[in-house]
Amino acid sequence: METKPILIAGGGIGGVTTALALAQHKIPVLLFEQAAEFSDVGAGIQLSPNCTRVLCALGLTEELADQGFLPQYTQFRHWRSGKIISETNLGKSAEQTYGAPYYHFHRSDLLNLLVDAAAAQPLIQLKLSSRIESIEQADDGVNVLVNGATHTGRALIGADGIHSKVRESLFGLQSPTFTGNVAWRALVPTSSLPANLIQPASTAWWGPGKHFVHYYVRGGTMVNCVCVVESKEWQDESWSINGHFPDLAAEFADWHPTINTLLENVDKQNLFKWGLFDRPPMDQWSIGRVTLLGDACHPTLPFMAQGAAMAIEDAVVIAACLNQLQDPSAAFLRYEKLRKKRTAMIQQLSRRNAKVFHLKGIAAWARNRAAKRAGGNTMKKLYGFDALRVLKASATRRGNK
Numbered sequence: 001m002e003t004k005p006i007l008i009a010g011g012g013i014g015g016v017t018t019a020l021a022l023a024q025h026k027i028p029v030l031l032f033e034q035a036a037e038f039s040d041v042g043a044g045i046q047l048s049p050n051c052t053r054v055l056c057a058l059g060l061t062e063e064l065a066d067q068g069f070l071p072q073y074t075q076f077r078h079w080r081s082g083k084i085i086s087e088t089n090l091g092k093s094a095e096q097t098y099g100a101p102y103y104h105f106h107r108s109d110l111l112n113l114l115v116d117a118a119a120a121q122p123l124i125q126l127k128l129s130s131r132i133e134s135i136e137q138a139d140d141g142v143n144v145l146v147n148g149a150t151h152t153g154r155a156l157i158g159a160d161g162i163h164s165k166v167r168e169s170l171f172g173l174q175s176p177t178f179t180g181n182v183a184w185r186a187l188v189p190t191s192s193l194p195a196n197l198i199q200p201a202s203t204a205w206w207g208p209g210k211h212f213v214h215y216y217v218r219g220g221t222m223v224n225c226v227c228v229v230e231s232k233e234w235q236d237e238s239w240s241i242n243g244h245f246p247d248l249a250a251e252f253a254d255w256h257p258t259i260n261t262l263l264e265n266v267d268k269q270n271l272f273k274w275g276l277f278d279r280p281p282m283d284q285w286s287i288g289r290v291t292l293l294g295d296a297c298h299p300t301l302p303f304m305a306q307g308a309a310m311a312i313e314d315a316v317v318i319a320a321c322l323n324q325l326q327d328p329s330a331a332f333l334r335y336e337k338l339r340k341k342r343t344a345m346i347q348q349l350s351r352r353n354a355k356v357f358h359l360k361g362i363a364a365w366a367r368n369r370a371a372k373r374a375g376g377n378t379m380k381k382l383y384g385f386d387a388l389r390v391l392k393a394s395a396t397r398r399g400n401k
Contacts, residue, residue, distance in 0.1 A: 014311030044224025068103030079207030
């Protein structure tokens with residue numbers, strides 16, 4: 001039996017979920033996180049049934065229910081009138097329909113939940129302040145240099161995000177393309193808002209050239225806001241540039257009063273903005289015993305709330321492949337085959353929504369009519385996906401050959 005651990009670069013949501021999935025198969029893991037502590041940049045995150053069913057299968061059902069906020073529906077509204085364009089039930093209905101719940105989380109709360117579970121696993125070693133300096137493949141493993149010391153593993157998974165150093169070591173430096181959109185993120189204490197102003201829903205307001213999303217996190221004590229506006233130029237791909245509140249307020253000054261009430265109460269000391277950059281689907285994720293996962297290989301724009309979900313789906317698939325195939329190179333090729341089509345589809349749909357959300361005039365009118373008919377079909381394609389079932393079906397086909 002192979003005793004070398006699987007090495008993971010990156011201690012974000014995708015990397016830690018992968019560690020948990022591998023440990024479930026009794027595979028030892030050594031995870032390196034370059035930061036001094038586990039933390040996740042950003043505020044809210046939506047966990048749809050396609051990823052919560054994976055997390056529940058990893059034994060986190062109670063933790064998710066204890067810490068997550070359960071929205072009752074998702075809706076799209078007109079930017080000025082507030083009229084509901086389209087609405088779909090979530091809550092218990094989503095769990096009955098898709099077999100798993102839909103939750104809202106603060107990103108750091110979700111990561112802490114995952115890290116606590118990983119820290120309790122004897123098969124998982126978590127190393128902080130550990131940046132991988134070099135990678136060397138051998139016939140029987142992978143050697144990485146970390147803080148001057150060499151560590152050897154059976155294989156290496158690069159879950160180190162959109163600026164992945166593992167991807168750069170495999171395929172060279174790749175320049176992203178600015179999408180023409182800048183996003184702002186902020187939190188609003190619920191206690192500062194009029195009672196019942198914000199409904200227990202994931203709400204997106206569509207307007208010409210911009211949109212505004214809000215939903216509860218932290219048990220309903222905070223409202224997460226994401227505001228996306230079109231911009232001609234942007235240089236920095238960072239998530240943590242301080243935003244100037246008057247600029248944001250001016251962008252939405254003529255929007256519905258609900259939006260302006262939210263903006264009046266945002267935490268102005270923790271207001272951030274970031275340019276949204278895009279990368280096309282990669283033709284190849286792996287070389288030998290090294291592969292990529294999550295944003296490192298298929299970064300996804302936030303217009304479908306599926307970026308973290310794709311990394312979580314990746315995690316359970318790659319762990320199963322490594323469990324079923326002794327040769328990591330073969331396991332990674334199978335992992336790619338199982339994941340590329342779906343992640344490319346999500347990337348494409350997210351890219352499309354970047355334009356659809358911001359339509360104007362007659363195009364916006366046509367979009368709104370279509371949204372009433374298409375909502376259920378789109379959600380079935382997204383939320384009804386079961387990575388665990390896909391794995392079982394693939395294994396059955398392989399066994400019949």
